[in-house]
Amino acid sequence: SKTQVGFIGLGNMGNPMAKNLLKHGFPIIATDVFPESCKEVQELGAQIVDNPAEVADKADRIITMLPSSPNVIDVYTGPNGILKKVKKGSLLIDSSTIDPSVSKEMAIAAEKMGAVFMDAPVSGGVGAASSGKLTFMVGGAEEEFTAAKELLTCMGANVVYCGHVGTGQAAKICNNMLLAIGMIGTSETMNLGIRLGLEPKLLAKILNMSSGRCWSSDTYNPVPGVMEGVPSGNNYQGGFGTQLMAKDLGLAQNTATNTRTPVPLGSLTHQIYRMMCARGYANKDFSSVFQFLREEEGQ
Ligand code: NAD
DSSP states (O other), X not given: OOOOEEEEOOSTTHHXXXXXXXXXXXXXXXXXXXXXXXXXXXXXXXXEOSSHHHHHHHOSEEEEOOSSHHHHHHHHHSTTOHHHHOOTTOEEEEOSOOOHHHHHHHHHHHHHTTOEEEEXXXXXXXXXXXXXXXXXXXXXXXXXHHHHHHHHTTTEEEXXXXXXXXXXXXXXHHHHHHHHHHHHHHHHHHHHHHHTTOOHHHHHHHHHTSXXXXXXXXXXXXXXXXXXXXXXXXXXXXXSBHXXXXXXXXXXXHHXXXXXXXXXXXXXXXXXXXXXXXXXXXXXXXXGHHHHHHHHSXX
16 A cells, blocks of 8 residues: 655645545645644545644655745744654655745755755646646656656646756746736737727637737636636636735746846836735736736826
């Protein structure tokens, strides 16, 4: 029979991911600072413990799915962190989207304890997490990739090896920067066309058969009523929060600064998403930038 797998962080994404590991027959030992988050997987048979150190005491393969860099630092290196009790040879996989330099620090700290750390952030939202169709971008020692893949394929349709530790985060941050740029471009374009008298559905149809077409125009259109089954049709509820997008754009900015890489549109996009957070959009889907632009427009 399969040995226990540790899972730390049972939020919007961690919950369905842990459920898919259970479905594939992996016994789970889990923890979350917010006890309510543990209820559903506990009812499905997962063992719940008090803190990450206790998870590491029992499991030699652990997945973490936490909001941001400070939470990851706490869960790995804090007073009740994984590294306090980690077993030699353990495989530690972090699927949170965080700063790649923090992934590198965690890998060095893990190595000192005889364990292996890999970064494996995901693309695809809560829907893809539930249906086991996530894409994992994996960074770390290539000889450990097969062992990581055994777990990640239970939760994802694509598991891609990117290179040394931190490169999974790099791929994730680059994708989200382009996604945000494309979303704002689509939103301002749709708004201009509407104000010029074009019917929104017709404008979207023309863009999608022309060279302006992108994911934000053809699968996640930000204009209410253009498409069904997307957050714009549901008052921008669900989906991928503006606050999380602002965090990812901030990470892209940090890495661009550190490597002296010009990212002018990435910078502007970051500022726009930060302004939205301050104006009540933090928990709305990131496509609500269309609504934000409508509020900003001149009368
Ligand atoms: P979330 O806030 O819903 O879940 C995070 C969980 O971690 C929470 O349950 C929280 O209580 C727990 N946690 C925080 N600190 C902890 C600690 N010290 N010890 C134990 N548990 C702790 O976030 P989410 O939407 O599940 O996202 C997780 C990560 O995945 C983020 O980095 C996010 O950017 C990324 N991501 C999210 C989506 C999405 O659509 N939601 C898509 C792709 C990637």
